[in-house]
Amino acid sequence: MKQTISVLVENQAGVLNRITGLFSRRAFNIESLAVGVTDDPTVSRITIIVDSGNSVVEQVEKQLNKLIEVIKVRTLEETAMIGRELILLKVNANHKTRQDIMTICEIMGAKVDDISPSSMTLELSDTPDRIETFEALMRPFCILEEVRTGVIALQKGGGKI
Amino acid sequence: MNGAQALVESLLREQVEHIFGYAGATICPTVDALKEHPEIGYTLVRTEQNAGHMASGYARISGKVGVCMVTSGPGATNLITGIATAYMDSIPMVAITGQVPSHLLGRDIFQEVDITGAVAPFSKHSYLIKDANQIPRVVKEAFHIASTGRPGPVLIDIPIDIQTQELKEFSYPEEVNIRGYKPSVRGNELQIKRVIDAIARAKQPLICAGGGVWLANAKQELLELAEQSAIPVVKTMMGLSIMPTDHPLNMGMIGAHGNHCANQALAKADLLIMVGTRAADRAMVDPREIQRRMATIHIDVDPAEIGKNMQAAIPLVGDVKVILQQILEKQAPVTDSAAWLEQLRDYRKAELNRTFPHQDGYVFPGTMLRTLGKKLQDDAVVSVDVGQNQIFTCKYLPQKNGRFLTSGGLGTMGYALPAAIGAKIAAPKKQNIVICGDGSFQMAMNELSAIRAANLDIKIVLLRNQVLGLVHQIQNVPPYHGPFGVALDGSPDFAALAAAYQIPSLYVNDETKLDEVLGDFLSRQGSCLLICEVNPNVSTND
Ligand SMILES: Cc1ncc(C[n+]2csc(CCOP(=O)(O)OP(=O)(O)O)c2C)c(N)n1
Ligand SMILES: [Mg+2]
Numbered sequence: 001m002k003q004t005i006s007v008l009v010e011n012q013a014g015v016l017n018r019i020t021g022l023f024s025r026r027a028f029n030i031e032s033l034a035v036g037v038t039d040d041p042t043v044s045r046i047t048i049i050v051d052s053g054n055s056v057v058e059q060v061e062k063q064l065n066k067l068i069e070v071i072k073v074r075t076l077e078e079t080a081m082i083g084r085e086l087i088l089l090k091v092n093a094n095h096k097t098r099q100d101i102m103t104i105c106e107i108m109g110a111k112v113d114d115i116s117p118s119s120m121t122l123e124l125s126d127t128p129d130r131i132e133t134f135e136a137l138m139r140p141f142c143i144l145e146e147v148r149t150g151v152i153a154l155q156k157g158g159g160k161i
Numbered sequence: 162m163n164g165a166q167a168l169v170e171s172l173l174r175e176q177v178e179h180i181f182g183y184a185g186a187t188i189c190p191t192v193d194a195l196k197e198h199p200e201i202g203y204t205l206v207r208t209e210q211n212a213g214h215m216a217s218g219y220a221r222i223s224g225k226v227g228v229c230m231v232t233s234g235p236g237a238t239n240l241i242t243g244i245a246t247a248y249m250d251s252i253p254m255v256a257i258t259g260q261v262p263s264h265l266l267g268r269d270i271f272q273e274v275d276i277t278g279a280v281a282p283f284s285k286h287s288y289l290i291k292d293a294n295q296i297p298r299v300v301k302e303a304f305h306i307a308s309t310g311r312p313g314p315v316l317i318d319i320p321i322d323i324q325t326q327e328l329k330e331f332s333y334p335e336e337v338n339i340r341g342y343k344p345s346v347r348g349n350e351l352q353i354k355r356v357i358d359a360i361a362r363a364k365q366p367l368i369c370a371g372g373g374v375w376l377a378n379a380k381q382e383l384l385e386l387a388e389q390s391a392i393p394v395v396k397t398m399m400g401l402s403i404m405p406t407d408h409p410l411n412m413g414m415i416g417a418h419g420n421h422c423a424n425q426a427l428a429k430a431d432l433l434i435m436v437g438t439r440a441a442d443r444a445m446v447d448p449r450e451i452q453r454r455m456a457t458i459h460i461d462v463d464p465a466e467i468g469k470n471m472q473a474a475i476p477l478v479g480d481v482k483v484i485l486q487q488i489l490e491k492q493a494p495v496t497d498s499a500a501w502l503e504q505l506r507d508y509r510k511a512e513l514n515r516t517f518p519h520q521d522g523y524v525f526p527g528t529m530l531r532t533l534g535k536k537l538q539d540d541a542v543v544s545v546d547v548g549q550n551q552i553f554t555c556k557y558l559p560q561k562n563g564r565f566l567t568s569g570g571l572g573t574m575g576y577a578l579p580a581a582i583g584a585k586i587a588a589p590k591k592q593n594i595v596i597c598g599d600g601s602f603q604m605a606m607n608e609l610s611a612i613r614a615a616n617l618d619i620k621i622v623l624l625r626n627q628v629l630g631l632v633h634q635i636q637n638v639p640p641y642h643g644p645f646g647v648a649l650d651g652s653p654d655f656a657a658l659a660a661a662y663q664i665p666s667l668y669v670n671d672e673t674k675l676d677e678v679l680g681d682f683l684s685r686q687g688s689c690l691l692i693c694e695v696n697p698n699v700s701t702n703d
Contacts, residue, residue, distance in 0.1 A: 009341075010341065014277070014289075017278070017281070018281060021281050021282060025282045055468065055472075058468060059465065059468065059469060062464050062465035062467075062468075062469075063465050065464070065465070066463070066465055067341070068285075068286045068306060068339060068341055068342045069341055070341050071340050071341040072341075
């Protein structure tokens, strides 16, 4: 089962290294990992998606907590969080296909960031499921390249971790 | 004040009294500052790994943080085994490494190595200092982290230019505040109550004590709980000397290489109280099976140990000493364990009174250790290496009220001699014994120099079987096809070797002379080496 772990860490050199090192050493698999600084410049938030059972996730949480630079760890409940991922996707496009691509973008709420005689670069921020749907819809047009940020997530409501 | 002086001043503030080290170019400014402080003792090791082991032995006996200090590059990499050994046994240690100038970091210059990166998987924490003004804070934090919660080694890597950088001012922090590091101390009251209830219900309760009891300095509390509630005690290797062998509640050491009685107790208990132990694979072969069969209580300072190897029904996270005191305050009930104790004592008696095999021209380790143990002082410190020598010692050396030091977690050969040196420096008046194999001894015998240099009184028992005995034993059983690469050919004349360090030696290959030889050995002034001739075909199951 995919689970989302949100981690607040000291915003210092080497912290990410320790976290990824811990995952490889303890044989925990990371599906995706996204890092960025928070409103407090001394704190970064890391969102990690792991595909494991509950007991493994509990160990992941505990081992993360042992790292001195880790301030807080919380596994977010699927139903009680907002998870988003950003994709940039470059696809083959010419005067024949451009309109079809535009229609899909409109329906999915994607943006066109760049256009050339033979390509379009699209942007979509959404749940991982919908990102995958979008990707599937674009595949017939021939995807030239793409990049995904990995999921970032916050819990719903007024609380914080 | 420059960085080096600030570092030494900070060590003084942490009441550091001794450093085990090896100098080199990138640590020279700090060594130079140390020269001004003869109140800090210094032992020059002969290879850096042993600086780690000495600091470990020192820490375990003094109860303080052990400190070692080496140069960058090869000095730092040589220390790695010492750090990993300390990590696996949760030893409070601060390791200081010199580093190349900070503006050259990352260029692979002479003697540069990413030591903080290298030790990340087996250190509790590490620092690479990039500004001398941070030295006081970093040292304060390093000692705090090393010695609190679950102890462990912390590394401070300090580039040479930071050692020579002038500080704006030196002010040593009064306290530490690390927002991501707040180890729990007190146990949850509700859980304590559940523990009391579980003890009240038990008919066949058992305490399993691990190294965490020593680390928390909770021996007294543990004995009190056992005695007050009439609960027998088994120990892991790291907890071995928690209780004297002849204590009526002591049922021996558990594990693949442990005592039969202890393993029987573990198999048949209806309540297991694990204290400061992680249910490691060598101690509990199948923890899930145990957890299925009996009620389990797990007391440990490290929350990550709860549920890692075993999911105890009642977990209790906090300082082992504090939690045991909480339980004692609640007046843990006396269990109805008479029949259970009776049964275990029969097993125990049979084991303690077993006779050992005898072969002319050799000394059987069990026979030797039983005789030795009887003659040791009550609070002797015994350090043992790895191999058959370790297993025999765990099984058969009678414990009194002293300490037993070994590398339990990593099983590092060559640990015993340097650890004993560290222990002797921490407790000069205590009788200090090393028990080692001929393979292990040859991994650390260069440290006889440290014994000589400081005129230490350490008695070394060498179980000479001319092989890497434990591996030899493994190779003799399928799926392997017999011994290979384990004969210690070319080993030196150990008596002559000791003599080269002006250390006298004794020899015994006759069990009828053991009593006399051991008496002579232990009564000598100063260090002495005792070479015991052991049959290479002896097995730890004999
Ligand atoms: C540094 C290190 N290398 C290898 C081993 C594997 N090993 C475990 S026991 C052993 C043999 C030890 O031989 P010796 O010290 O002579 O003790 P004996 O078993 O003969 O009593 C070896 C090689 C180890 N534990 N540590
Ligand atoms: Mg040997």
